[in-house]
Amino acid sequence: MNIKRSIVTRVRVAFLAICLFAFAIIYKVGYIQLKDGDRWREIANEKRFHYQPVYATRGNIYSNDDRIMATSLPFYRVAFDPTISPDDVFAKGIDSLAIQLSRFYGDRSPEYYRQKIKNARSAKRKYVRLNSRLINYQDKKMMSRWPIFRAGKNRGGVIFEKLDRRFLPFGSLAKRTIGFINEDRKGAGLEFSFNRHLAGKDGEALFERMAGGNKPINDGTEVKPMPGFDIQTTIDINLQDVAESALRRALTENDAHHGCVILMEVSTGEIKAIANLGKHGEGVYLEDYNYAVGNQGRTEPGSTFKLASMMALLEETDLQLTDTVDTGVGSERIGGAVKTDTHGYGKITLQQVFEKSSNVGVAKLIQQTFENNPQKYVDYLHKFGLHQPLGFQMNGEAIPYIKSPKDRSWSRPSLSTMSIGYELKISPLQTLAFYNAVANNGVKVQPIIVKSIKRADQVLEKFEAKVLNPKICSDETLKQLKLMMEGVVENGTAKNLRSKDYKVAGKTGTARKVINGQYTRKYSTSFVGYFPADRPKYSCIVIIDNPQRGAQYGGDVAAPVFRELADKAYAQDLAIHAPMARRPAGVQPKLPVLHAGSQEELTVLCNKLGISAHPLSPEEDWVRVDTQKHSVALKPVPVKMGQVPDVKDMTLKDALYLLGNHGLKVRAIGLGRVESQSLPPGQPVAKGTIITITLNRNGATRTPASGTPANAIARVH
Incomplete structure (x- = not known):
């Protein structure tokens, strides 16, 4: 009995404790509602309504001829305040509205949308997001005419929340150059580099926090956003398309890892095309990184760097292109390291050393000239501006690396090794700027890709290429360098670039790649040069990295891409075409027959x-x-009705028309113009009479092509 009494006592105590706790909760709720209600309602209202940014529309990115490369298109998220519409409007339109929503979105039944809206109306919810899918402006206009929605914002309750989305009209063309910027304000390309201009200034508006989202409150306090400025690039869309197509084809055919192409105007420094493609699967290449400008594209250039070595050599010595150097059998220890050529050339001229891209010849000449003072060779490279970035307009430009005798990594072979493009690193854009300076008569200009900042048609800021070095070397050296580069195409490693329409000057390059600190049998192939060689308008560089299908030389892999792009640029730029020969005096033009x-x-x-x-x-x-x-x-x-017309020398079309209108049936033999007719001109004739006309082309009667009857009767009605 004591146990039973103990259990009952404990239950009673527990029940009493629960009751006291419940009364305490009720008391607290009542206290909050009655005593502190106003204070908490005020706090709730403060939290319920808040200001949030209204993002500005980003500016457009244009090509050099004002074609849009990137723009912001308005999209909308559809929400609804079901409490606004009057009962008669709501009851009359809810079924039709549900059907329209179901048909448009295609994800739910009409009953689902009808019940969703009715439940929200019953619960007096002022904000319901109907679907998370965004719609475009045309869809918005169509929805505005739907039942209930057509009553307008104040009576229909529809809410179209505007969101901008970036759109590229040319798809993936120049996608990496255009670039992107994410929500964290990080990105790449023009979108990131010129975000300060493109972004505009965000506005601010009052929003109400509600279940399902934030509803805008248009109370007149909102600050409207200011749209961003537009930027006009130097890109030529047609040349950009050719550059990407040719590069993608070369990468696919050679199963290469990645590649890039840059086409630039010699005098202005304007980049007309820049393409970067990296491998993303078998035969799939995408614009994944800016190899032309960034750190991943900064590599040992190989033989294209020999132009800088020859420039330093010619500036330092009195050597002429006809002077000779003995390259031996194609392998020789120079400066403590063995340098090799693909063939043993023996004794050859400086011109031939460059044309044949002889490692032995270049290394031997540089070693002999600068062995006692290697810093002087490095000083020449600094004078040419190869040791510092170009100050390019896009973020992420790689910093060149030119080794110096003061570096701890400098060794005895460094001088001869650097002379042929190793133990240093430089980006494709920096290599192109150097070659462009030679084409530009020694004036080194800064490449540019954006030429103006605009608002509509008003130019707010204009950019022009800066002169980085007014004279990188003497005129005599320039003359010799140009002859050497022309010789590469005419007689050397890039013979496949020869064209009957224009001359090309340039240099091929093949550099062994370093992997895990060791030189491998994988290569980076390149060609860089300019055209037309006698009056340079464009310079261009092509890099194909790690080709896998046998070809490993720049002349075989990279040069065809250069040729395809050069042909297109030459074809569309009539200003660089050779003038037509004048007609000899006294020779009169022939009149057409x-x-x-x-x-x-x-x-x-x-x-x-x-x-x-x-x-x-x-x-x-x-x-x-x-x-x-x-x-x-x-x-x-003379043509008179009732008489046979004279149709000699007329085309078949004219003869059929004229004879047919006189009621004659025509039998035509041959091709060309009418040579004779069976009925003489002027002879009286009745309607329905058959006349045979013989046609002759080039003075001889010809039989019509197979399948065409030799004799045909025709009549014009």
């Missing part, structure tokens, strides 16, 4: 060709042409 036909058509033709035509009888419809020295005379061909 005209025969007979409609006076109106022949007069129009003569006017188009700039030929003086003199109608002898302006009222006549049909004429025969009399070709004179500087003009033509149009002699009338």
